[in-house]
Amino acid sequence: MLVPIPADTALGGGGSEGGGSAAIEQAADTAIDQIASWAGIDDLRERIVVRETKGPADFLEDYNSWRGGMLGPAHILSQSAMFRAQNESRRVSGLYYAGATTAPGVGVPMCLISAEIVLKRIRGDHSSGPLEVSADAPSTKGTA
Ligand SMILES: Cc1cc2nc3c(=O)[nH]c(=O)nc-3n(C[C@H](O)[C@H](O)[C@H](O)COP(=O)(O)OP(=O)(O)OC[C@H]3O[C@@H](n4cnc5c(N)ncnc54)[C@H](O)[C@@H]3O)c2cc1C
Structure with missing residues (x-):
């Protein structure tokens, strides 16, 4: 699940099986419960086999991303x-x-x-549109 949260390292990082920061695990629980409610699966939480969360602190530490943001500046x-x-x-x-x-x-x-x-x-190419693909460029199409 991709859960939108602020780019704020104070929210902490994630962990395995509920071992992340309180704020991250609470966000995960809330999202799981919402899906459980929408899908009518009351015991969805208990059915999870592997639970691993990531939070802004992980994005700062692992990827050096600014303020632990996951997607960069919003498209406002x-x-x-x-x-x-x-x-x-x-x-x-x-x-x-x-x-x-x-x-x-x-x-x-x-x-x-x-x-x-x-x-x-x-x-210094000011043309609009994509670059020309040269004839000897490797094909991206499969051969199978
Ligand atoms: C959970 C999630 C799901 C996504 N799903 C999709 C999707 O379905 N489709 C889609 O198109 N996009 C998706 N995106 C967005 C997409 O992954 C990003 O927009 C894209 O990967 C950004 O590419 P980038 O090269 O700018 O940065 P990154 O892919 O973040 O690469 C930057 C790299 O630079 C490294 N780095 C940072 N600082 C230094 C340093 N000082 N020295 C050396 N290396 C450094 C980092 O470790 C990282 O490996 C998703 C993103 C997330 C987080």
């Missing part, structure tokens, strides 16, 4: 499109950024587009 208007932090540093010449915390945003496809934007910036 002031952090979206041209208002979102862009891919080129304003302070350090030649420093570029790719990934979820920069433009265009969160998610693996967005991160790949982000890398593409960086490459286009470095090449």
